[in-house]
Amino acid sequence: MVDSSIWIEKHRPKGFEEIMGQDNIVRRIKSFVEQKNLPHLLLSGPPGVGKSTIALVIARELFGENWRQNFLELNASDSRGIDTIRNEVKDFCRTKSLGNVPFKIIFLDESDSLTREAQSSMRRIMEQYAHNTRFILSCNYSSKILDPIQSRCTIFRFKPLEKKDIYKIINNVSDEEKLQVDDKAREALVYISNGDVRRLENVMQSCSMMSHEISEELIYEIVSAAKPKEIKEILQSAVNGNFARAKDKLLEVMLKHGLSGLDIIKQIQSEIWNLELKDERKIELIDKCGEVEFRMVEGSDEFIQMESLIANFMKK
Amino acid sequence: MKQYTPNKLNEIIGQDTSKILKWFENPKKKALLIHGPSGVGKTSSVYALAKEKNLEILELNSSDLRNKEQIKNVIGIASQQQSLFGKNKLILIDEVDGISGRHDYGGLAELNKVIEDTKHPIILTGNEIFDSKFSTLRRKCELLEFKAVDYLELFEFLKNMCKENNIKYDETFLKNLARKNNGDVRAALLDLERSIEENSLEEYGDDREYKDNIEDALRLVFKSKDVNILLKAFDKVDMNPDEILLWIDENISREYDENDLIKAYQAIAKADVYKGRITKRQYYRFWTYQSAMMSVGVGLSKKEKQKGFIAYKRPERILKMWIAKQRNAKKNSIVEKFALKTHISKKKAYQEFGFLVKFLKEPNVKLELELDESEEEWLNEN
Numbered sequence: 001m002v003d004s005s006i007w008i009e010k011h012r013p014k015g016f017e018e019i020m021g022q023d024n025i026v027r028r029i030k031s032f033v034e035q036k037n038l039p040h041l042l043l044s045g046p047p048g049v050g051k052s053t054i055a056l057v058i059a060r061e062l063f064g065e066n067w068r069q070n071f072l073e074l075n076a077s078d079s080r081g082i083d084t085i086r087n088e089v090k091d092f093c094r095t096k097s098l099g100n101v102p103f104k105i106i107f108l109d110e111s112d113s114l115t116r117e118a119q120s121s122m123r124r125i126m127e128q129y130a131h132n133t134r135f136i137l138s139c140n141y142s143s144k145i146l147d148p149i150q151s152r153c154t155i156f157r158f159k160p161l162e163k164k165d166i167y168k169i170i171n172n173v174s175d176e177e178k179l180q181v182d183d184k185a186r187e188a189l190v191y192i193s194n195g196d197v198r199r200l201e202n203v204m205q206s207c208s209m210m211s212h213e214i215s216e217e218l219i220y221e222i223v224s225a226a227k228p229k230e231i232k233e234i235l236q237s238a239v240n241g242n243f244a245r246a247k248d249k250l251l252e253v254m255l256k257h258g259l260s261g262l263d264i265i266k267q268i269q270s271e272i273w274n275l276e277l278k279d280e281r282k283i284e285l286i287d288k289c290g291e292v293e294f295r296m297v298e299g300s301d302e303f304i305q306m307e308s309l310i311a312n313f314m315k316k
Numbered sequence: 317m318k319q320y321t322p323n324k325l326n327e328i329i330g331q332d333t334s335k336i337l338k339w340f341e342n343p344k345k346k347a348l349l350i351h352g353p354s355g356v357g358k359t360s361s362v363y364a365l366a367k368e369k370n371l372e373i374l375e376l377n378s379s380d381l382r383n384k385e386q387i388k389n390v391i392g393i394a395s396q397q398q399s400l401f402g403k404n405k406l407i408l409i410d411e412v413d414g415i416s417g418r419h420d421y422g423g424l425a426e427l428n429k430v431i432e433d434t435k436h437p438i439i440l441t442g443n444e445i446f447d448s449k450f451s452t453l454r455r456k457c458e459l460l461e462f463k464a465v466d467y468l469e470l471f472e473f474l475k476n477m478c479k480e481n482n483i484k485y486d487e488t489f490l491k492n493l494a495r496k497n498n499g500d501v502r503a504a505l506l507d508l509e510r511s512i513e514e515n516s517l518e519e520y521g522d523d524r525e526y527k528d529n530i531e532d533a534l535r536l537v538f539k540s541k542d543v544n545i546l547l548k549a550f551d552k553v554d555m556n557p558d559e560i561l562l563w564i565d566e567n568i569s570r571e572y573d574e575n576d577l578i579k580a581y582q583a584i585a586k587a588d589v590y591k592g593r594i595t596k597r598q599y600y601r602f603w604t605y606q607s608a609m610m611s612v613g614v615g616l617s618k619k620e621k622q623k624g625f626i627a628y629k630r631p632e633r634i635l636k637m638w639i640a641k642q643r644n645a646k647k648n649s650i651v652e653k654f655a656l657k658t659h660i661s662k663k664k665a666y667q668e669f670g671f672l673v674k675f676l677k678e679p680n681v682k683l684e685l686e687l688d689e690s691e692e693e694w695l696n697e698n
Contacts (some may be wrong), residue, residue, distance in 0.1 A: 002628075004657070004684060005678065005680035005681045005683075006654075006657060006658060006675075006681055006685075007675075008658050009657065010656055017348065023473060024477025040609070047622060047664070048345075052659045053599075060654075061382040064493065073659065074660040075655070075662070076661075077661040077662075077663045077664070078655075078661050078662050078663065109659070109660075109661065110661050110663075110664075113663075138471075152394070173347055182492075197594065198660070198668070199668065199671065200669040202672055203671055204672055205674075206672070206673075206674035208673050208675070209674045209675050210674070210675070210680060222671070222674065223671075226669075226673075227670065228673045231366055241573070241574065241685050243569050243573070244569050247569065249537050251636060255637060255640035255644075256635060256640065256642055257669075258640075258647065260663075261666075292585075295585070295588075295589055295592070298332070298589075298592060298596075298597065299592045299596060300585075300587055300588050300589050300592045301588045301591070301592070303565070303633060304561065304565055304584055304585055304588045305585050305588065307565065307581060307583035307584075307585075308582060308585035310534075311577055311578045311581035311582075312578055312581075314574060314577065314578060315575070315578055316574075
């Protein structure tokens with residue numbers, strides 16, 4: 001197979017031994033695979049720590065060349081309704097597995113974004129087809145997975161990668177891609193990636209388009225270009241009492257960059273500390289952020305909630 | 317309700333009519349343009365002035381043809397002649413904004429000419445006179461704005477009207493009626509008249525109410541602080557709650573500011589939370605709470621009532637979202653291809669897009685993602 005030109009694919013571990021920083025989990029899952037006996041798995045943890053990678057490695061190790069025929073990958077946040085579960089999942093379950101493994105695998109990525117109904121319809125399917133199908137669910141927050149589903153799965157909690165592992169990955173990638181990364185740049189990469197290898201490799205690849213000598217400045221340039229600068233403007237307009245402008249700008253940013261309320265609120269929250277306000281006001285606003293973020297997670301209208309948050313910045 | 321037509325300028329409620337007198341006695345310009353919403357006394361005050369000063373009125377209103385010829389022949393000539401009965405003349409061009417560009421071709425230009433040459437005072441009235449086609453006219457006239465009449469003043473007026481005519485009335489009813497009509501005295505009088513005919517001064521159920529449009533309902537909510545009014549504000553609006561919420565959201569910052577706005581947004585956001593709970597639990601009783609937050613919650617957020625008429629706008633968010641979607645269609649398809657190749661969701665790919673966009677332009681990557689020409693084009697532009 002030709003290597004991918006996209007680094008997050010190219011450098012994705014192909015076997016268990018290449019997976020970094022999740023030793024316990026790898027050891028246990030490896031023994032399941034060796035016995036060709038796999039329970040349903042629930043892989044929980046922050047993004048970019050190896051959940052999808054492990055699912056793919058399991059498939060390759062179990063099914064070899066034909067892994068794609070026995071492996072259905074669904075991304076729950078793109079197809080999160082009950083119809084997906086009923087149709088695609090059931091259709092796949094109904095056919096027998098090919099090869100010498102008695103079951104097939106369904107990998108439901110980001111399954112915490114499945115609706116409750118979709119999750120409930122899954123519990124039945126998980127039992128009904130237990131003889132020929134295993135589920136691997138991945139999620140960021142296991143609290144969003146219904147209890148009955150959790151109880152049917154063996155749960156693995158992934159940790160963010162430690163610094164030393166990130167450093168190792170930086171070394172590997174820069175060796176293979178013939179990049180010069182100095183110490184300060186390494187530190188910056190560790191900081192930027194925040195334990196997320198996908199983010200790390202995307203940033204590295206973007207940097208490599210500019211130069212093969214990666215400096216701290218280049219990294220921050222790439223990263224700040226990736227973040228909309230308008231957030232600060234929005235908050236400043238609101239603080240100055242110009243709500244209409246803040247509101248228009250907010251809508252514009254969300255639409256132009258295709259960002260969700262949740263994407264934006266993260267930036268607002270970190271921007272609050274940089275505003276020229278009394279500290280008491282700042283913590284009040286942080287509290288408001290938390291409430292609004294909670295509401296959006298619960299399914300409220302992100303525009304209205306965000307606007308109500310922005311309005312609070314006007315308070316004198 | 318012809319019999320309630322005011323005979324004197326000071327019988328006109330809610331407007332500073334002394335300014336009309338001042339203009340009449342000491343005009344800086346030959347024409348006066350009175351503008352403002354309907355039913356607040358623009359035409360009535362012209363007739364009152366005529367009665368007070370014993371003037372003969374020559375009127376041209378929107379029921380007449382008002383093209384170039386007509387204005388020249390009727391007004392143009394009259395503006396040069398003395399009156400037949402020895403009275404002084406007053407020329408009234410009613411509803412000047414109703415002069416049609418097509419059917420009344422050349423009318424406005426002729427009107428401008430007439431004003432220049434006239435020997436008699438001219439008063440013009442109109443609702444919307446800030447269109448650019450009236451710019452010359454506005455320059456040639458003294459401008460006088462009539463505002464929507466405050467509902468309390470209107471209420472007092474209706475009350476007196478009832479007293480004078482020995483009509484029994486219910487205060488709350490009259491108050492609602494006054495508020496309902498948004499400062500439109502004529503409409504309020506018509507409503508009152510009709511209720512008297514139907515003998516139903518306690519019950520409020522006339523046709524005007526069925527015509528409740530969203531703007532009227534919004535105005536109630538933004539202007540009132542009376543819980544009974546607020547609670548029912550959106551009842552007769554033929555629109556689903558989500559859409560009403562969009563309307564509130566679009567327009568509230570035109571009426572409220574500072575702390576009022578903060579509080580109102582708290583209420584709106586809470587209404588939205590209840591809306592979410594309805595969807596999630598399919599428990600429709602939450603609607604009661606959503607509705608209360610949208611109407612009473614928003615209404616009581618203001619410290620003081622704002623006077624003045626503000627035009628509302630149709631919500632633009634949905635349209636803007638649609639336009640953005642069209643514009644982002646290419647980005648979307650690129651994101652989708654990338655997501656599929658790298659085992660991530662579209663959503664995540666979207667979030668990471670800023671980190672990707674640099675290397676997506678790399679030839680090998682483009683090839684691997686099988687980007688088509690239009691997608692490549694999009695990448696090069698962004």
